[in-house]
Amino acid sequence: MVIGGDAAGMSAASQARRLRGPDELEIVAFERGHFTSYSACGIPYWVGGEVDGPDRLIARTPEEHRTRHIDLRTRTEVTEIDVAGRRVRARDVDSGAASWTSYDKLVIATGARPVRPDLPGADAPGVHGVQTLDDGQALLDTLARARGRRAVVVGAGYIGVEMAEALIHRGYEVTVVNRGREPMSTLDPDMGRLVHKAMEGLGITMVNDTGVTEVRTGGDGRASAVVTADAVYPADVVVLGIGVTPETSLARAAGLPVGGHGGLLTDRAMRVRGHADIWAGGDCVEVLDLVSGQLRHIALGTHANKHGQVIGTNAGGGYATFPGVVGTAVSKVCDLEIARTGLREKDARRVGLEFVAVTIESTSRAGYYPDASPMTVKMLAERRTGKLLGVQIVGREGAGKRVDIAAVALTAGMTVEQMTALDLGYAPPFSPVWDPVLVAARKAARAVEESG
Template sequence: MGSEKIVIIGGVAGGASAAARARRLSEVAKIVLFERGPYISFANCGLPYHIAGDIEDRDSLLLQTPESFHSRFNVDVRVNSEVVFINRHKKTVSVLNRFDGSEYIESYDRLLLSPGAAPVILPLPGINNPLTFSLRNIPDMDNILQSIEMNKPEHATVVGGGFIGLEMAEAFHHRGIKTTLLELSDQVMAPVDPEMAAFLHQEITSQGVDLKLGVGLNSVDYRSAGNDLLLNLGDGSTMETELLIMAIGVRPEISLAREAGLDIGKLGGIVTNDLMQTSDPSIYAVGDAVEVSDLITGEPTLIPLAGPANRQGRIAADNMLGRVESYQGTQGTSICRVFDLTVAATGKSEKALKRDGLSFEKVYVHGASHASYYPGAETVSLKLLFDPSSGKILGAQALGKEGIDKRIDVLSVAIRAGMTVEQLQHLELTYAPPFGNAKDVINQAAFVATNILKGDLKSIHFNEITNLTEDRVLLDVRGPDELSECGFIPGAINIPLCQLRDRIHELPRDKEIVVYCLVGLRGYVAHRQLINQGFNSRNLLGGYKTWLLANQ
């Protein structure tokens, strides 16, 4: 099969990686790559950082040019060439040359679709105006930069609190442009749960960004006299802005596939098997446009990330050239910088587990990024989700200023390996004072989770504290100075941990004692004291810190 003619529709992550892999496997295969835009391979994840000024050289975003790709891989790259029709019976595609408007036919033996996903632009009144943009490719970035240069906006508005929305809000802030961020839901960063997103909300507002949660955009009025926009918001208010970015999400580009009669899934993506084949065995599909298997549930999912797209392109190339390689599912590992914080996640969130009807337990740990006695240690806040029967790890989320990528990468591997929280206890991670702890945050989370599974820890969560009854007592075991400085949960009594043994007689034995400290560790020590002396007790996981953020 080495002499096959492979036609690839779309470059960037999936298509370009497939073309390169196919050439490495076969020197005689004819490979033609069509890209409807002017750029074959660019770092679309880097676009907001060039707008912000972090990446100064625009050309550094261009990973390959048609000339360099042809020189290195002998791939026939045709930019500004849009495939407008697929004839499956004749195994041909119709190509529109966007330079001169002419059309021609190209044959194929194997066809790869890598069309990506397009920004979702709601058909709102007035949305089509010269000051409203989306960001998906190099021309989009250039248009935004040109608008900033020409109009010198003092205020910008970003609609959508996902990856692009957060990165664009930060980019404008770095450029000295006052920014409003609109998010229709009650939180930014949908891959994490609300109590974790609360850290981000605090960070965003502390940086001076006007964050409006639960507020959507209804319509836009372009005012040519002042060259600005009047935004009509879902809460009935209005606001003026001079630059509007629509970043509410993306949807798969499936028009070609649908017109060709390929199967489209319930989620709106191209259906593929684990070989990345579509319903037509001669046509493969990869990247943001395809539905893949969720690693945790096995159900179809849409996860538009560059890493999976690259791996899918490689697998598709192998299979188009006669090998048999399988894509083994996506777990949605992601990371984003939000000003001075980093947020990352892998596997399933609590929201997703509830939606899918799956049983789970969760723990929270707030630990140090490295040894606390070594300068520069920062807090790592980690949420770990696991199966309460088997202990299998289902997902994880982490936030902080340092070491977040390390923790989520480790947990991503643990999920891929099918590890349990009991096994996670035994991970041997690097330790030296500038880099980590003898008991890493990951180990600590595993200890807490295993204690729950073994019955050594009876837990309670922040959202259950409001259900206190006359049969419960809330016990704060922090020192009085901490209470005066940080606050406390209403209704709690205070007995510092160091005094608990001597004052334990002050607690009623006929009531449940709900114990908490700042992050949960001292609370657990107090909880075990109470349990060992015959009390009925629970420990608040994540402590006062998690409760406070979740209730702001």
């Protein structure tokens, strides 16, 4: 039995079906929405009109899953897990009818939900979180009937930044209200400043170091403005980009173990700790950070699909494990590419690591080649050992995916000195003779040596 019909849940169901036929293993999956196996990461680009949706964002429809002998029940919400009785209670969203269904093996893939601040008006019509395709459609419906063209985005993480750009593409006047010093708190502030400048270049008004105190509503009860301690920002639509939190209310109520970030705790086989026949994966779990050695909550489809493969293999009678992550992510603002992996400065300090940090300026291609664009690379290395701790990259075309070099180096436990000898591809249209990542590694290696 699978609770949740997106990446982790349906990857698990599909993988289990590949290993075991319908005569050997019955698979039942519950999904409270209309859609399954879709790319939530593509929603900002759908809203912005860059890609069609929602059909283009769906990897596999409910009907396609059913043809593979998976009993997929959409518009059905699980409301209770009875661990002792090995059963779940599910309710038909449209009719309200509810019933219990027994399981032998349970997969929890309930995902995450957008953070809604506990403020007056935060739940008013016209205030949107964006996590599912249904959320995306609801936002588009609001945009279609909005009387004005003013939007306020609360928060400047990945979703906040991407939604701000999407609304600019829709012709809206956009203000981003951000509690942090700079946008993209997944970066150090000096790198976030580069993102700030790019957003202002798009015509987005950035309001940093400011918290929201209220979402004001009009006579029709709909959101009309976002209020801070210092100002009032009129809004015809409000989008929440504060982030997400694991959706573990069902698991908590069932007494399953939850970590400090609110996500379910699992072993390397993705089994819920202490429960041999219950697995969990995707945005509702915490994962091991291979660099810090700490548990983290990272909501990304890449991890969710890998979790599903591991779970489906194990539930189907095979064996697989998920080792952990290094925290790699990429995004963009217009043509500015933003990438990071590993630890930020404050992450390293929090886990007691002493480090050197270097920043270099380079170009995406050989300097003499047409359209070479600037690129900023920041690199952290452990002070004594020179072990790579983290990399952040901000630049134009060719910047974002360069972070994958660092992600591999982190996973392999390489030092920055070892990185300087990496045999990377070179030709003037693709890179300077010294790739920007290697330039940063050389500077970091010198800093480690000078630090004693």
